[in-house]
Amino acid sequence: MRTEPAGGVVGLLPPERITVAYPLTMTNEFGGIVVEGVARSFGSVQAIRDIDFEAPPGEVTALIGPNGSGKTTLMLIMASLLAPDLGTVRVAGFDPATQPAEVRSRVGWMPDTLGVWDSLTAREVLRTLGALYGLSPADCSRRADELLLTVRLTEFGRQPARVLSRGQQQRLSLARALIHDPQVLLLDEPASGLDPGSRVELRTLLRSLAAQGKTVVVSSHVLSELDEIADRAVFVNRGQSVKTQTLDEAGSQARRYYVQAQPMSALAEALRSYGVRFETRGDSRREEFLVQLGSTAEASWLLRTLVMSDVVVTAFAPAGGALEETYMSLDTDRL
Amino acid sequence: MSTLTEPSMPQPVRRATELRFLTAVRTVFALEMKQRLRGKGWYWMLGTWFVVIAFIFVLATGLLGTTDNEGGILFDLIVGFVLFFGLLVSPGLSANAVNGDRAGGTLAILQVTLLTPGQLLMGKWLASWVGSLAFLIVSSPFIFWALALGGVSAQEALVSLLMLALELAVVCALGVGISALANRPLFSIVSTYMLVALLAIGTLIVFGLSTMLVMERHIMTVSSYSYPEGSFDSMGVPEEGAELECLTHTYESEVPRTEYITWILAANPFVVVADAVPYSTEGLPDESASASPQAAYLTDGPYYTPGVMETISQGVRSAQAGPDFEQTCEESQQALRPLPQGMPIWPLGLGIQVALAAGLLLLARRKLTMPARRLAQGTRIA
Numbered sequence: 001m002r003t004e005p006a007g008g009v010v011g012l013l014p015p016e017r018i019t020v021a022y023p024l025t026m027t028n029e030f031g032g033i034v035v036e037g038v039a040r041s042f043g044s045v046q047a048i049r050d051i052d053f054e055a056p057p058g059e060v061t062a063l064i065g066p067n068g069s070g071k072t073t074l075m076l077i078m079a080s081l082l083a084p085d086l087g088t089v090r091v092a093g094f095d096p097a098t099q100p101a102e103v104r105s106r107v108g109w110m111p112d113t114l115g116v117w118d119s120l121t122a123r124e125v126l127r128t129l130g131a132l133y134g135l136s137p138a139d140c141s142r143r144a145d146e147l148l149l150t151v152r153l154t155e156f157g158r159q160p161a162r163v164l165s166r167g168q169q170q171r172l173s174l175a176r177a178l179i180h181d182p183q184v185l186l187l188d189e190p191a192s193g194l195d196p197g198s199r200v201e202l203r204t205l206l207r208s209l210a211a212q213g214k215t216v217v218v219s220s221h222v223l224s225e226l227d228e229i230a231d232r233a234v235f236v237n238r239g240q241s242v243k244t245q246t247l248d249e250a251g252s253q254a255r256r257y258y259v260q261a262q263p264m265s266a267l268a269e270a271l272r273s274y275g276v277r278f279e280t281r282g283d284s285r286r287e288e289f290l291v292q293l294g295s296t297a298e299a300s301w302l303l304r305t306l307v308m309s310d311v312v313v314t315a316f317a318p319a320g321g322a323l324e325e326t327y328m329s330l331d332t333d334r335l
Numbered sequence: 336m337s338t339l340t341e342p343s344m345p346q347p348v349r350r351a352t353e354l355r356f357l358t359a360v361r362t363v364f365a366l367e368m369k370q371r372l373r374g375k376g377w378y379w380m381l382g383t384w385f386v387v388i389a390f391i392f393v394l395a396t397g398l399l400g401t402t403d404n405e406g407g408i409l410f411d412l413i414v415g416f417v418l419f420f421g422l423l424v425s426p427g428l429s430a431n432a433v434n435g436d437r438a439g440g441t442l443a444i445l446q447v448t449l450l451t452p453g454q455l456l457m458g459k460w461l462a463s464w465v466g467s468l469a470f471l472i473v474s475s476p477f478i479f480w481a482l483a484l485g486g487v488s489a490q491e492a493l494v495s496l497l498m499l500a501l502e503l504a505v506v507c508a509l510g511v512g513i514s515a516l517a518n519r520p521l522f523s524i525v526s527t528y529m530l531v532a533l534l535a536i537g538t539l540i541v542f543g544l545s546t547m548l549v550m551e552r553h554i555m556t557v558s559s560y561s562y563p564e565g566s567f568d569s570m571g572v573p574e575e576g577a578e579l580e581c582l583t584h585t586y587e588s589e590v591p592r593t594e595y596i597t598w599i600l601a602a603n604p605f606v607v608v609a610d611a612v613p614y615s616t617e618g619l620p621d622e623s624a625s626a627s628p629q630a631a632y633l634t635d636g637p638y639y640t641p642g643v644m645e646t647i648s649q650g651v652r653s654a655q656a657g658p659d660f661e662q663t664c665e666e667s668q669q670a671l672r673p674l675p676q677g678m679p680i681w682p683l684g685l686g687i688q689v690a691l692a693a694g695l696l697l698l699a700r701r702k703l704t705m706p707a708r709r710l711a712q713g714t715r716i717a
Contacts, residue, residue, distance in 0.1 A: 081446060081447060081707065082706050083708045105449060114440060115441035119369065119373035132359065132362055132448035133448055134351030
């Protein structure tokens with residue numbers, strides 16, 4: 001399920017960046033994002049108290065947190081739209097507060113709101129934005145056509161944007177963020193409104209962008225989605241960064257599995273005899289048991305053991321994604 | 336999935352960190368115009384405008400059929416009317432330029448590009464100005480019609496239209512500036528209307544009230560021609576052969592010294608346009624025609640009949656001149672003669688308007704400069 005670690009990506013970086021062979025998650029002034037001790041308040045509301053955040057180039061970093069935890073505010077700060085009250089921010093090596101033009105030319109930002117110029121065609125939107133990033137008219141047209149193809153909107157290229165469905169507008173918004181081939185991508189809830197097919201495509205696209213050495217930051221609530229896209233995750237809550245973890249770490253942590261068997265009584269008996277503690281899952285229609293297992297090795301041992309002792313196991317799977325497990329284990333307030 | 340995916344392409348895009356000013360302004364302008372041209376609202380407004388102005392024009396033509404200076408009066412009327420309607424339409428076209436985008440979620444998308452706030456405002460202003468000028472162009476059939484009737488010099492026509500265009504530009508700049516400063520489109524449109532009303536009507540009211548402050552007691556000497564007493568018959572008609580004589584009487588009166596407060600009117604858009612236009616006075620009875628007292632009563636040549644805007648111009652000039660403490664008999668004969676321009680007042684007015692617009696645009700530019708340090712309560716960037 002997990003894809004590659006990002007080590008091999010170094011060789012794909014543009015030549016000027018391969019001066020040093022970076023360790024896996026190295027971020028320096030040439031790429032990636034480093035946020036340290038950032039705080040920002042709006043009047044009396046402290047949107048961000050203290051966030052540390054790091055997104056290395058060549059990886060997809062997930063920004064995870066409940067509603068109102070400061071994700072979008074952090075995105076706005078990194079996109080050079082909002083100045084932090086405290087702390088330092090480096091995006092692709094530049095400070096968004098003092099060198100916004102440098103940052104903007106290197107950052108693609110996809111907001112969580114859909115801003116649509118109703119009467120413009122998809123192609124015109126992309127060409128206009130390209131021009132506003134300083135692309136030549138020829139480059140604008142070429143990039144627009146490429147990106148329409150990438151997000152499968154070519155057939156809508158000549159239609160006004162108002163005929164697009166929400167998911168299609170979301171894809172147009174993604175294409176817009178990519179128009180100037182940015183080194184850093186900031187995507188705020190990119191998967192919301194997408195159908196399953198488009199989600200798979202988004203995943204593939206983001207993986208290939210990361211493989212090109214770009215820094216990709218994704219905020220989302222769909223944790224199972226992020227499991228498959230992200231290399232690392234930063235959890236924020238109440239304006240503070242709570243935990244940073246790579247997906248490898250998340251995968252190897254203790255997690256819960258649910259087990260079903262035919263009949264369940266045989267399973268209960270077997271589990272008891274091996275001293276495995278279990279509970280009956282309460283939030284599901286079917287009857288199933290939840291067991292807490294320390295590692296994937298332990299899980300495979302239990303499955304093998306159960307099968308060997310002639311328990312008819314009909315289902316054996318992680319109860320949630322790795323990130324969901326971390327998310328639930330954190331002391332978060334869910335509003 | 337393999338790590339060694341080919342990079343899809345070498346870095347194809349040369350990274351710029353600033354835009355050429357003209358390219359940026361043109362892009363924003365094109366973005367705005369495309370939206371306007373593809374919407375229905377603007378065409379409806381243009382159509383309504385055409386119908387209303389045609390109605391006024393036809394009505395005026397019917398009423399003025401027998402007057403001298405018909406072309407001049409009609410042209411003046413159209414100019415005044417286009418200015419009046421322009422003041423109503425331009426705020427509608429300009430005052431939601433920026434916060435409309437903010438409400439639609441597209442402003443932040445523009446702000447995150449290399450576009451600077453100055454370029455954004457410039458493009459928006461140009462687009463709303465051109466949108467307003469279209470109303471002037473729709474009125475052109477009537478303008479040409481009035482010109483074809485004669486009586487308007489090319490200079491007068493050209494300056495009138497130029498000043499109209501300038502006034503629309505000023506109002507659009509006010510609207511765009513306010514639209515960046517106010518959070519809601521409704522609020523900014525109303526604010527722009529209030530500001531325009533302050534200029535067009537407020538100045539007049541303040542001027543009117545201020546006359547109370549500049550009242551002075553002064554001895555007035557007024558002379559006028561009259562028939563001597565005793566030369567009237569029982570019906571009150573002067574006898575044949577009676578000579579007019581110049582009678583003078585003196586009295587003390589409170590008079591407003593309007594020359595001190597005329598500057599208040601300067602920023603009025605109507606005054607700016609009217610004061611700038613060099614109205615021709617050709618074909619009017621000249622001084623010599625009224626040299627003899629009787630001539631003034633007898634002349635049946637062209638009378639001086641100013642149009643709407645020219646009347647405004649004359650009003651301002653007489654206010655500038657102030658009260659006449661000593662009216663001679665010759666002057667009493669010239670009541671219907673145009674006053675010559677003394678000190679032109681329109682440069683002051685236009686200066687005030689431009690300074691106001693520039694100030695608003697500078698504040699707007701500051702407000703649109705990102706990253707934002709302060710946000711108004713209840714606003715979201717995106």
